[in-house]
Amino acid sequence: MSTDRRTLLADAAIAVLAESGIRGLTHRAVDRAANLPPGTTSAYYRTRQALLTALVRRLVALDQTELQEIGEQTPMPQHAEELVAGIAGFVERRLTGDGRRRSLARYACALESVRHPELREILVARENAGRQVVRDFLAAQGLPDPEDRTVTLLTCVDGLVFDRLVSGGGKVSEQEIRGLVMTALR
Numbered sequence: 001m002s003t004d005r006r007t008l009l010a011d012a013a014i015a016v017l018a019e020s021g022i023r024g025l026t027h028r029a030v031d032r033a034a035n036l037p038p039g040t041t042s043a044y045y046r047t048r049q050a051l052l053t054a055l056v057r058r059l060v061a062l063d064q065t066e067l068q069e070i071g072e073q074t075p076m077p078q079h080a081e082e083l084v085a086g087i088a089g090f091v092e093r094r095l096t097g098d099g100r101r102r103s104l105a106r107y108a109c110a111l112e113s114v115r116h117p118e119l120r121e122i123l124v125a126r127e128n129a130g131r132q133v134v135r136d137f138l139a140a141q142g143l144p145d146p147e148d149r150t151v152t153l154l155t156c157v158d159g160l161v162f163d164r165l166v167s168g169g170g171k172v173s174e175q176e177i178r179g180l181v182m183t184a185l186r
Contacts, residue, residue: 008034009041010058013051018101022108027051049116056109056122059102064128066093071129077137080185084178087157090130091172094161103165125151141185153184 012034017025027041030051034040045051070090077083093099106123113119125131131150138153139146157180160172 005040006044006054007058009036009044009051010054013041013055014059014105015101017055017108018104022112025052025055052109052112052116053119053122055105056113056119059105059109060122060126062102063106064126066099067128067130069129071131071133074130074133076133076140080178080181083134083137084174084181086133087177087181088172088174091157091161091177095164095171100165103161107162107165138184143185149184153180156180 009030012030013025016029016033020029025048027045027048028038030041031038041051045054070086074086077086094103109119110123113123131154134153135146135150138149143149157177160176160180164170164172
C-alpha cells in the first residue's frame with residue numbers, strides 16, 4: 001500500500017507541476033490533487049526536495065515505459081516517410097492529454113535541475129527501444145555516426161515540442177518533422 005500511495009502522490013505532483021508550475025508545487029497542493037487528507041504528502045515526502053525527486057523519478061519511469069512500448073510496437077521503418085509518421089505520432093502524444101502534462105512537468109524539472117544536480121542525474125537521457133528504432137533506421141541507411149545523428153534528431157524533435165508548449169503554437173506539422181529527418185539523412 002505504501003508504494004501505491006507514493007505512486008499516487010508522485011502522479012498528483014506531476015499534475016500539480018504541469019498545472020501550477022514549480023511555485024505551485026506544494027505538499028498541500030499535492031494532497032488536494034490526490035484527494036487525500038492534509039499532511040499525507042508530507043508524511044511520505046518530508047521535504048519539498050524529496051517530493052520533487054519522487055516526481056522526477058516517476059516522470060522518468062512513465063516516459064521510459066512509453067518509449068519502450070513505442071519501440072517494441074513499432075517495426076523498423078523501411079522508408080523516411082515511415083520514420084516521419086512515427087515521430088509525428090510521438091510528438092502528437094507529447095502535446096496532448098497526459099503527454100502534454102508530462103511534457104510541461106518534464107521541462108519544469110529540467111530547469112530546476114540546473115540548481116539541483118541530483119535531479120539532472122535522474123533526468124539524463126536513457127537508452128530505450130524508441131531511440132533504438134531511430135538509431136537502427138539511420139544505421140540501415142549507411143550513414144556515418146548514427147548515434148550522433150539520433151541524438152541530434154531527437155534533440156531537435158524535443159525542441160519542437162518545447163516550442164509548441166511555450167508558444168501555444170499547437171501542432172507540429174509532418175513537414176517540420178520531415179525536414180528534421182531529411183537533415184539527419186544527409
